[in-house]
Amino acid sequence: MNAPDAPALELAGLRKSFGKTEIIRGVDLTIARGERHAIIGPNGAGKSTLFNLITGRYVPTSGSVYLNGQDVSGLAPYKINRLGLSRSFQITNIFPRMTVFENVRCSLLWSKGYRYSFWHMVGRSRDLTEATDAILEQINLTARRDLPAGVLSYAEQRALEIGITMAGGANVIMLDEPTAGMSHSETEYIVNLIRDVTEGKTLVMVEHDMSVVFGLADRISVLVYGEIIATGTPEEVRADPRVQEAYLGAALEAEH
Amino acid sequence: MTDATHNTARSASITFGQFLPWLVSALFLLVMPLIFPSNAALTIMNQMAITIVFALAYNMLLGQGGMLSFGHAVYMGMGGFMAMHIMNWIEFHELPIPLPVLPLLAGLFALGLAMIIGSFSTRKAGTVFAMISLGVGELIAACSVIIVAFFGGEEGVSGDRTYGLPFFGIEFIRQIEVYYLTAAWLMISAVLMYLWSRTPLGRMANAVRDNPERAEFLGYSARWVRFYSFCASGFFAGIAGGLFAINYEIVTEENLNLAQSGMILLVTFLGGAGFFFGPIIGAILFTLLQTVLSLQTEIWQLYLGILFVATVMYFPGGLAGLLMMHTIPLRLGKLHLLFVPYLKMLGPALLCVAGFVGVFEIVFHIRNAAPGDTEMTLFWITFDSHDVLPLAVSIIAALAGFWLARRVVPELSAAWTAANTPDTERLI
Amino acid sequence: MRKTTRFGLSAALALCIGASAAFAENIKIAFIDPLSGPFAATGTDGLHQYEFAAEELVNKKGGVLGGKKFEIVPFDNKISPKESLIQLQVAIDQGIRFIAQGNSSGVANALTDAIKKHNKRNPDKRVLFLNYSAVDPALTNDKCNFWHFRFDANADIKMDALTDVIAQKPEIKKVYIIGQDYSFGKAVAAAAVKFLGQKRPDIEIVGNELHPIGKVKDFTPYARKIISSGADAVITGNWGSDMVGLGKAILENGFKGPLYTYYAASTGITAAFGEAGKGSLKLVGEGQINPPPNDRADAYATAFKAKYPDDDLGQPRIANVIEMLAKAIEQAGTDTDMVAIAKALEGMEHDSIWGGKVWMRPQDHQAIQNVHIFAHTDGVKHDFDNSGYGLLVESTVEMAGKDSPTTCKMKRP
């Protein structure tokens, strides 16, 4: 049951070990509805693992994840998705042999209530086609509509990935390094895209590019060695001496 | 489907475009027996139709679902056995069930079996699925000789399709009547399987094939998508089994053993798993090879093996893929650029193939023909197989053909590139 | 793609028509047996024996009905019932009215059934089924029909003869029965138990088991069990690689008694046993080749070997099939009226080239003939596999199974 006043996402004492190595060592975090939240941290801090724990790819060793107030820890990814959480991937993760149009349409099917239907024809549903085209419009890929997704340029594929991620209408969107490997102009394009499409939704993202982080995020959490050492607005985090010491200074230097 | 009328002009034209091939196919099926009226031809065409249904069903797994099964003959075979038993029960108890619905019952039985097996085999795709299908296939094939009550041992189960009760005056005595029954089921099954691929579930089967993880994050359980595809595939395989039972009036262990499962993999892959019509091409080609080529040469299976391995290595899209590679040149209106290089390639390629065939056949004849019987006929030429000349000619033909073909390759690939690039010269 | 189909089909059909037009005068016999795949050797052997018999026994003597020649038309059924039915249809379309088949009772069952239905549905194009090798007793019992004739002794009759011989060997007190797990293996086992119980109730059957057909890699455990059971003799209906595997494992692991078999000869098996099989390996069957019963048989065998050095006269009954068919056609005076020919075959008594008589029992269309127990040994005149080893008649049961019961209720047209 969705509690209307519950935070969009809440992590409580989340831990994850692989063998003897503990990667996530007790994370507590609350993300409010409509918030744009970024998780940053040095390489190997466990950002992706944390992402995978929240989205159900991994099962936590202990602790809980609450989505809209509901405990989703250990649920299968598709169940978490149906509860209103959607994610993108660090490495582009689309359906390369299907057309751009079909990529987006597939991501709409569940939320449009088609479920495992084999008595509807997808091509016959005007509603579905229009919704798909609307999203293509939004991510500026209308011109690529009927091309196989695998032949798109890298930036286009990333845009498509974001389109797929938000198409289902989930209210919590999680993006894993959406601008990784992009040029400056491409990054700018994607950031604007993200800002547009996540309007009114909760956004959680992992990002290396500090200009993106500070440009987009309402609040930032800093993950170091599996623990969150600071959470706050960009200004707070920037000013936090521990963050500067552990991470930010070095990262900022590297950035410029 | 009330919203069909509201479709945009664009999708309406697609609908007509999609409708046309079916119409042509149906007409084609109607006309075929008029061109080839002999019973043997009808038998071969029935065999083709059954193989097509089975191959299309198999391709719901391999091509559309990305699941490699080494034991899919089980579902066709079990459907066939059930159809045979039902046929006998109907005759024994004089039940009012007309013959034409038998494939449906067979399909439902296979569906039930697929639901049981699929409940654990579809949990994972890839190697685990392939291995479970192999294990289950071996098990059921082995059971078929042990459990005589259902499978009838190695003799199988036989019955009589003319068990009374004419269906609108048709008693299915003549082969032509069986042909039209089979053709009707072929059309129904093919249309249904095609439509299946257009449903949400059918689309998601493709998505799960390409990227199961992404599909999971779109709200779909990859496992359940696989499970439903698997069941549907089992159902249509069962229909093929029912048609088999009606055609041959006997079903035996060979209908569900591993060789049969391997055969359908071969058929589907040769035809092209990536396209809906691929398995149809594969089934037609394979049946022809099996019936015609095996009359011509004893070592047809060797050729088939070479053809298959070559397809996997060089044309993983199969024949359908090869055909569809030409859609871009066609769309660009540059198909004509390829004609000349193709013709240039054809000669050497044929020479090379003929040379190799000659070598194989001559060697085989020398080793296997009765001594004293040195006369053999190949490509309408009769000669002495123990003579050096024919062998030498074959070897030279093979090598020369290969060498000439190699020389055409640059030209061909240049033409290919040209045919696949949109015009830009005009801009200059 | 559709053009291909049409082209292919018309090619196939042109081929059929071409073949039938060329020899319109001949009486054609469709030989439907495996000519490719793992059993091709046996099939090809049989084909050559048919071709040789037709040439030697009919055509060289001027044919039948005043000059019509026999022609054997081979069809490859890949030992599959389904493929056999397709080939049967092709053969019938070509106007062939005589179908010969032998390898695999499964195929024979499918064919006899299909032919029965065909003859009922197409009275103007009836065909006859000349079964020269499939020995499943059911074919001349529950599943018998007027169009089917069996020229080999069936599994029960062979076992009857075999147990007659065993009954006279007081040194055999314990018998082990082992076979492949399918109808023929089971039929052999059941017959062995039945006849031994009747003829030598004192013999203890120390083992009676079935193993999966064609799946056993190593027969050593079976051999161990057989030896530890203290059996004096082993009976098996195994064939092919199961025969070689079982036989070699038993002999290698120290079994010394007789090993009674149905099919342990020719197509590589004789060569595989070689010296090891001498003294132990026995075979029950028809058709005396060694010692040659008469000069005619001797000459026939020699001429066959001269023409086909790599093949063996493994199925001597094929000569009977051809001679009896020729006789029946002459008697009926027609090569198109199958009912008349079948009636002529029914009850026919024929002096076989291999000595003794062959009587086509009218009740069930089972040929009754002398059945021999052969020993696998060297120094025979006509060896198998060019190995120096061959089969030598040890004892003979005259007209075996002449009064054997049958459950056949023959329906005559």
Place this chain on the structure above:
Amino acid sequence: MDLVLINLIDGLVTGLLLFMLSAGLTLIFSMMGVLNFAHASFYMLGAYFAYQISTYLGFWMGLLIAPLLVGVLGALVERYGLRRVHQYGHVPELIFTFGLALLIEEAVQFVWGRDRVPYEIPEVLEFTAFTVSGFAIPAYKVFMLFISVAIFILLLWFLTRTRVGLVIQAALSYPRTVEALGHNVPLVFMGVFGVGTALAGVAGVIAGPVLSTFPGMAFVLGSIVFVTIVIGGLGSLSGALVASLLIGWLTTFAKSYNVRAEDLLNAIGISTPENLDESLWRDLWTITSPQIADILPYILMVLILVFRPHGLFGKRDA
């Protein structure tokens, strides 16, 4: 109960023979992620090559040369076949090896004919080594045991003491790291494929004379080898060893004792129905263990895959 001891020995020989095949298959799978469907075909080629060589140079030269030939052939198949197909993904790879198995069988029939070939035990070894309470153990069986153990030790040494061996070991546990180590991966792949198929070749050379050398020998053994490594756990050498021995003993004992299903069912409290002949389940009641001995591994495999998808010792999912 003397049968127990002799069965243990027989089962051990079968198991070790199986291990020689499954070890190579496991190595190949661990390194390349390819389940080589044609593995048993290389085993068959080993037997046929050895037969051909033995007709000219005798058995012992066959034992030496045939596995090398098979290994070279295997390496060539990897280099010119598999590597090409690799780009299309795993399913086409599996299909390629499947096609290869078909092709090799046809080629063998083409070259050597469809009958078994007279590949025999060398005369030096045609005697009874010793007897265990009345059961003869042929010397050749002892020889097979000896070769299998020698190969096993050699493999162990190779994997633990040589540089390439260590790389392979690393690949067993961490398939992706090898590339990072900067080794010539394609060469290692080719080498592993060659060695793996050569091992199968050795198995073929020594098994050919006892299990008979015929075109169907690969098919008979092929899927069992698959089953073995799936049961043992894909990518686990120790698993392959345990599973090989398990299957060796399981099938040997099942064949040696006549356990009837009826007795088992009665033992667990289900009584035999009165009219057995009319029951649909009649065949279930009359099943004996030798009847199903050779399908037991398949039953085991399906059970394992259902309840423990990564096999007995495997760490990775198949």
